[in-house]
Every structure is written in C-alpha cells, then in structure tokens.
Amino acid sequence: MAKESFDKEIQFLRMLVLTSGAYNRQQFADRLGISVHTFDKTIKRLKEIVSSVCQQLPEEQGKQFAETIRYSYLDSSDPMLLFLFRAKSLKESESQRISLLLAAMHGQSLSAMELLDACCASLPAELPLPDEKTIRTDLKYLEQVGVIKKEPGPRPFRYRIHNDLVKDLSHDELLDLYDFVDIMANTQIPSVQGYLLRDGLKKHFARNLAENDSIDPFLYKYHYYSRILDEANLFTLIDAIRNRRKVSFLYFSPKRATSYASKNTNPLFERETEGKQETVLPLKVIYDHQYGRWYLLGHHERYGIKKYRMEGLTQIEEDKAVPEELFAEVSTDLEQRMQYSWLVDTGRPVTVRIRFFHPGPGIASFVKERVLLQGQWGVVTEENEASFLFEIVVNGTIEIKPWIRSFGSSCEVLEPLKLRQEMITEWKEIKAYYESVRENI
Amino acid sequence: MNLFEKIFNYQIISRLEDSGTFMVTSHERGWLKTMLRHPAAAEAFSPETLQRLGVILSQDQPFDTSDSLLHKAASTEKHVYHALIRPLRRAIMNKSLVRLSYEIKGGRTYSEQEAFPYKLEYSMVKREWYLLWYHMRHRTMMSTKLHKIIEAREEPCTEEKYAALQEKALSLMEKRKQSVHILVVKQYNEELSRILYAFSCFEKVVCYDAESDEYTIRLSYSSNESEYVLSKTRFLGKRVCILDNSYMKNRMLESAAKALERYVE
Numbered sequence: 001m002a003k004e005s006f007d008k009e010i011q012f013l014r015m016l017v018l019t020s021g022a023y024n025r026q027q028f029a030d031r032l033g034i035s036v037h038t039f040d041k042t043i044k045r046l047k048e049i050v051s052s053v054c055q056q057l058p059e060e061q062g063k064q065f066a067e068t069i070r071y072s073y074l075d076s077s078d079p080m081l082l083f084l085f086r087a088k089s090l091k092e093s094e095s096q097r098i099s100l101l102l103a104a105m106h107g108q109s110l111s112a113m114e115l116l117d118a119c120c121a122s123l124p125a126e127l128p129l130p131d132e133k134t135i136r137t138d139l140k141y142l143e144q145v146g147v148i149k150k151e152p153g154p155r156p157f158r159y160r161i162h163n164d165l166v167k168d169l170s171h172d173e174l175l176d177l178y179d180f181v182d183i184m185a186n187t188q189i190p191s192v193q194g195y196l197l198r199d200g201l202k203k204h205f206a207r208n209l210a211e212n213d214s215i216d217p218f219l220y221k222y223h224y225y226s227r228i229l230d231e232a233n234l235f236t237l238i239d240a241i242r243n244r245r246k247v248s249f250l251y252f253s254p255k256r257a258t259s260y261a262s263k264n265t266n267p268l269f270e271r272e273t274e275g276k277q278e279t280v281l282p283l284k285v286i287y288d289h290q291y292g293r294w295y296l297l298g299h300h301e302r303y304g305i306k307k308y309r310m311e312g313l314t315q316i317e318e319d320k321a322v323p324e325e326l327f328a329e330v331s332t333d334l335e336q337r338m339q340y341s342w343l344v345d346t347g348r349p350v351t352v353r354i355r356f357f358h359p360g361p362g363i364a365s366f367v368k369e370r371v372l373l374q375g376q377w378g379v380v381t382e383e384n385e386a387s388f389l390f391e392i393v394v395n396g397t398i399e400i401k402p403w404i405r406s407f408g409s410s411c412e413v414l415e416p417l418k419l420r421q422e423m424i425t426e427w428k429e430i431k432a433y434y435e436s437v438r439e440n441i
Numbered sequence: 442m443n444l445f446e447k448i449f450n451y452q453i454i455s456r457l458e459d460s461g462t463f464m465v466t467s468h469e470r471g472w473l474k475t476m477l478r479h480p481a482a483a484e485a486f487s488p489e490t491l492q493r494l495g496v497i498l499s500q501d502q503p504f505d506t507s508d509s510l511l512h513k514a515a516s517t518e519k520h521v522y523h524a525l526i527r528p529l530r531r532a533i534m535n536k537s538l539v540r541l542s543y544e545i546k547g548g549r550t551y552s553e554q555e556a557f558p559y560k561l562e563y564s565m566v567k568r569e570w571y572l573l574w575y576h577m578r579h580r581t582m583m584s585t586k587l588h589k590i591i592e593a594r595e596e597p598c599t600e601e602k603y604a605a606l607q608e609k610a611l612s613l614m615e616k617r618k619q620s621v622h623i624l625v626v627k628q629y630n631e632e633l634s635r636i637l638y639a640f641s642c643f644e645k646v647v648c649y650d651a652e653s654d655e656y657t658i659r660l661s662y663s664s665n666e667s668e669y670v671l672s673k674t675r676f677l678g679k680r681v682c683i684l685d686n687s688y689m690k691n692r693m694l695e696s697a698a699k700a701l702e703r704y705v706e
Binding site: 006017018019020021022023027049052053072083085086087088089090092094095096098099102103106141142145146147161162163164165166168169173175176177179180181183184186187188189190192193194196197200203204207217218219220221222223224225226231232234235236237238241242254284285286287288289290291292293338341342343344357364372373374376402403405406407408409411412420423424426427428429430431433434435 | 448462464470471486510514521529560656673678
C-alpha cells in the first residue's frame with residue numbers, strides 16, 4: 001500500500017484555521033485546488049475523527065466545522081488541531097484487535113498464544129478471527145512503538161503494557177508530571193508528542209479522579225495555534241538532516257493562490273500540477289516566533305542556499321545521502337550567513353541604530369523591558385533619563401522593520417538613512433488612513 | 442519518527458478509553474526525556490521524582506534537535522516554570538481560596554488579600570506566568586505576575602460560595618471582552634497569509650466579500666490586551682486598517698502623528 005499522505009488534510013486545516021470561515025465551499029475548494037466533492041469528503045472525514053476523540057464537542061446540526069476548530073482562549077491548553085495526528089486510517093478489524101490486545105495486557109503479562117485466545121474470545125462475531133502470525137506481527141509493532149514490553153524470561157515470551165509512567169508514580173507525582181507536560185507542550189517546540197502524552201494523562205486522571213473538572217488550571221496567551229500542523233513534516237526533515245540526506249518534494253510557494261495539487265485517480269478531478277518539484281539537502285529548520293511560521297533552509301546543487309516555507313512542502317521523500325564533507329561545508333556557510341538573520345534573510349549585513357524613548361518619569365520602563373526581551377542579539381549602547389540607543393547588525397532591514405514599527409512613537413530610526421526614510425513614509429500613509437477614517441465619521 | 446503512527450489512530454484511542462487502558466509510546470517518552478533536560482524540570486519536580494522518572498525513561502531516546510532546529514525572533518525565556526505553580530494549581534484543583542500577599546509596580550505591597558484563584562496564565566510574549574484572580578473585597582478581576590507574589594496561602598471554601606465566585610469571575614472575564622474589525626487593505630491581499638498568521642494568536646473570525654475582494658478580520662480580546670492588539674496592528678503597518686472602535690482608531694492616529702513628530706529635523 002502506498003504511504004498515506006496527510007498533505008491534503010494539513011493544507012485543508014491550515015486554510016480553515018487561518019481564514020476562520022471566510023470562504024464558502026466553492027471558494028474554499030477553488031483556493032485549495034480541489035473539487036467541491038473532495039472538499040465535502042475531507043470535511044466529513046475530519047468531522048468523524050474530531051467527534052470520536054472529543055466527546056465534549058457540541059453536536060449541533062449545521063454548526064460550522066471552522067467554528068468547531070477555531071482557536072479559543074479559554075481552551076488554549078487543549079489544542080484542537082491535535083486530532084490531525086489521529087487521522088492515520090486503519091481497518092476496523094485492526095483497530096479492534098490492537099485495542100483488545102492492549103486492554104488484555106493492561107493488568108497482566110501474556111504470551112502470544114494467550115493473547116490470541118483473548119482476542120478470539122472478545123472480537124465481535126462479524127469480524128474475521130486473527131491467526132497467530134497476525135498477533136505476532138501486532139506484538140512486534142507494539143513493541144517497536146514502545147507501547148508494550150517483553151518480560152524477561154524463557155520462551156514463550158510474555159508481554160505487558162509499558163505503563164510504568166502511571167504505575168510507578170504516586171498520585172501527587174503524576175499531577176506534577178501532568179503540569180510539566182502541559183506547560184512544556186504549550187511553551188516549547190516540538191510539542192505534538194507532548195500534547196499526545198498530555199491527552200493520555202488527562203484521560204487517565206479523568207478515569208481515576210472523583211472530580212476532574214479542575215484538571216485544567218492553565219491558560220496560554222499569544223501562542224500560534226496552527227504551529228503544530230507543520231510538525232507533521234518536522235521529523236522527516238530532522239532525520240534527513242541528521243542522515244545528511246537530500247529530500248525531494250513538490251513545493252507550493254504560499255504566495256500562489258493554489259496550495260495543494262490534487263492527486264486524484266479519477267480523471268475528472270485530475271488537475272495540472274502547479275507546484276515545483278525540488279530536491280535539496282536540508283540544513284536547518286527554523287521556527288519564526290514573530291509569525292508562528294516554519295522554514296526549511298537547504299542547499300540546492302544549482303542555486304546554493306534555498307529557503308522554503310514548511311507549509312508549502314508536500315510529498316516529501318528522502319533522497320540520496322551526500323558525503324559528510326559536503327554537508328559540513330554548506331552547513332558552515334549557511335551558519336555564517338544566518339548569523340545576523342532577524343528571521344531567515346541572508347542578505348547583506350547592515351547596522352541599524354534606533355533611539356527608544358522611555359515612557360516618562362515615574363512610569364515603569366516597559367519599552368526597555370520589551371527591547372531587551374525581543375531585541376535578539378542587539379545591544380543598548382547609551383542611555384539617559386529620556387531615551388536609550390539600541391544597535392543591531394542584521395541581514396537587510398525588511399525582517400526587523402515590523403518589529404520596529406510595532407513600537408509606534410516610542411522609537412526613532414537613526415540609521416540606516418534608507419530605513420529612516422521608509423519609516424517616515426509609512427507613518428505618513430498610516431496617518432492618512434486614520435485621518436480619512438475620522439473624516440468619514 | 443513518524444507522527445502519523447497507526448497506534449495514534451482515533452478509533453484505537455477511543456476504544457482504549459472505553460476499556461480504561463493507559464497507553465504511552467516511545468515517541469511521547471522520548472519527548473518527555475528531552476524536556477526533562479530543560480532547567481524548568483528541576484523546579485517542577487522533587488529530586489526523588491526526577492530520579493524516578495530517570496529510571497522509567499532509561500531505555501528511551503531523547504530527540505536531539507539542537508543542531509537542526511533554530512528559533513528566530515523569540516522573546517528571551519525568563520521562566521517556564523515558577524515555584525508558585527504547584528501550590529496555586531492545587532488550590533485551584535481543591536476549589537479553595539487563597540490569601541495573597543503581593544507587590545505592585547513602584548514597590549508597594551498588599552498583604553493577606555482574600556482571593557479566588559481563577560487560572561494560571563502564561564504569556565508567550567512576556568514569557569511569564571500570571572495568576573488571574575478575583576479580588577473578593579474590591580470585586581474585580583486581577584492579574585498578578587507570579588514573581589510579584591510574596592505569599593499565597595490556601596484557605597478552604599464552601600462549595601456554594603465557590604460556585605458563585607466562579608460564576609462571578611467568568612462573567613467579569615466575559616464583560617472585559619472587546620472586539621475590533623480590521624480590514625486587510627486590498628492591495629496587500631497577496632500577503633493575506635502572513636497577515637492572518639500574525640493574528641492567529643487571537644480569537645478571530647474572517648469575512649470575505651467576493652464582490653469587492655476584501656477581507657475583514659474581527660478580533661476578540663480582553664480589554665487589558667488592547668495594547669498588544671495595537672502593537673500587532675502597528676507591526677503590520679499599512680497592510681491593515683482598524684475599521685471600528687474609535688478608541689483603537691484614535692490610538693493609531695496618535696501613534697502615527699507622534700512617530701512623525703520624532704522625525705522632524
């Protein structure tokens with residue numbers, strides 16, 4: 001069977017989350033480059049998963065799916081989009097069998113034959129009974145993903161569920177563990193495995209606590225909700241980097257109107273591929289905290305350093321490995337060129353000098369606090385009662401500009417002159433927006 | 442590592458839930474082992490628990506992303522865990538009140554204030570923990586940085602009183618909700634994705650008018666967050682324009698006018 005790809009679901013969810021219900025079915029399908037029929041099919045499947053993993057989901061008829069998975073501050077520690085990672089399809093018989101096996105190994109260790117018996121005794125009558133080979137294959141898989149453990153001892157081997165985490169910790173320790181997992185999954189990267197663990201622990205608590213409604217004491221503010229979608233490809237890329245292997249993929253620049261190439265076998269729905277087939281040696285993955293976006297930076301045989309937005313990568317495949325020396329050489333080159341990247345710009349370094357103004361006597365110096373918190377490797381060079389000077393070398397000024405602008409009138413760009421001029425022009429334009437709006441009232 | 446393992450399949454998960462089986466994969470344990478290397482771990486667990494976790498996870502492989510994954514434009518991580526999280530989260534779980542002593546800006550302190558602890562909140566921008574609480578005497582919602590809290594002592598509360606306070610806190614939170622309509626200036630429609638990403642840390646609804654080909658974003662936020670909404674709006678510059686909410690519009694106009702004054706030679 002061909003490897004199941006989730007490119008479609010990821011693109012689909014991303015658009016749904018970002019545009020939060022802006023488009024009707026036809027507009028949505030057009031932008032994704034799929035048919036309305038495929039749109040309906042995908043949404044049906046996603047809904048099915050969501051409703052089976054989230055029992056608290058409101059089941060109102062006609063409730064928009066987009067609304068269901070929208071970011072909500074009060075549920076900010078429970079990432080709705082996690083259900084994407086539950087989407088791997090499985091035959092009914094297999095999911096029944098695996099759950100039965102795990103439940104059987106829950107309280108005791110059992111041999112393959114005992115498990116076969118247990119399985120045959122409990123499987124619903126309409127499902128075909130497994131044979132010993134199937135059970136052994138299942139056990140091998142479950143051992144490989146670390147869910148069960150082979151007990152020491154002679155043949156026949158006995159297996160038990162690997163749940164030491166909840167077995168060996170006291171209730172109080174488990175609570176500390178839950179909090180730690182919740183906090184780390186919500187504030188660190190990567191987070192998907194942490195969210196999955198949190199989910200398991202949360203259900204464990206729900207089963208074992210008399211009152212579980214206050215298990216969620218945490219809220220998280222200003223995190224980028226959709227960031228976990230790109231973690232889907234993160235480990236493929238990290239593995240490729242570690243193995244010095246090239247990857248090839250079909251790339252859709254997010255600037256294009258269509259982001260997903262349908263790979264339907266039905267010729268009626270077949271479309272021209274609009275993406276670009278690329279092969280690069282991946283060097284770094286970058287998470288940009290300013291927008292909550294991911295980048296892949298790699299080395300292209302013909303074009304040198306190339307940058308891709310992770311959301312545009314589809315159909316990623318590992319390719320040939322390269323010699324260590326080549327990897328080391330291009331990797332060092334990239335590191336040098338990235339040294340002064342505010343985000344990913346590898347352009348010419350330029351010194352930016354900005355005067356920041358303190359809010360005024362007697363008011364806490366929140367401007368300086370923020371500059372120190374977010375100013376990356378920049379330094380404060382001079383300071384007096386009214387203001388301070390901030391200096392930073394960055395590759396080009398495009399990426400740092402929005403950050404400077406976000407300070408509004410609390411700062412003045414001194415150098416370079418070109419940036420200073422651009423700021424003046426932009427503030428004039430912004431002023432004009434609001435003056436005209438005011439006149440309209 | 443494949444995040445789309447069949448073991449994570451939704452049907453398996455919901456069946457395991459029905460049978461009350463706890464399952465954890467080596468992926469999740471590997472992640473936990475990685476996170477335990479973070480300095481926050483030493484504050485979040487007692488040394489004995491850390492040691493026990495070390496034994497449980499001894500066979501698992503941590504992820505090493507240090508040489509392949511880079512963070513850019515992140516705020517400096519002040520703290521991820523704070524010593525007061527443990528007692529406060531337990532007070533919330535036990536449905537208790539707390540007696541709070543804390544410091545405010547300028548160094549003044551308040552002591553022994555009766556508080557209903559609502560939630561613990563972490564800001565990814567400030568990289569700091571806050572306690573959201575209801576000030577019983579002043580009848581207002583408060584937000585206090587954990588590092589400003591000098592002491593928090595748990596105190597019992599009757600069930601009825603607790604339920605009433607919870608309702609009160611929720612309704613006050615609800616009352617603080619505000620919204621603003623932001624237009625994506627049409628000539629920047631090409632940058633829509635970037636603009637929507639920038640606002641994706643807020644609750645929002647997007648409207649698209651096919652006829653005029655214009656996008657409007659309605660952001661919902663709490664009244665004490667308007668400064669952050671303004672800074673995001675300035676961040677995006679001329680790509681967006683606030684349409685309603687005269688306070689926000691005036692603030693934008695004021696920012697632009699004052700910024701221009703800075704540049705007068």
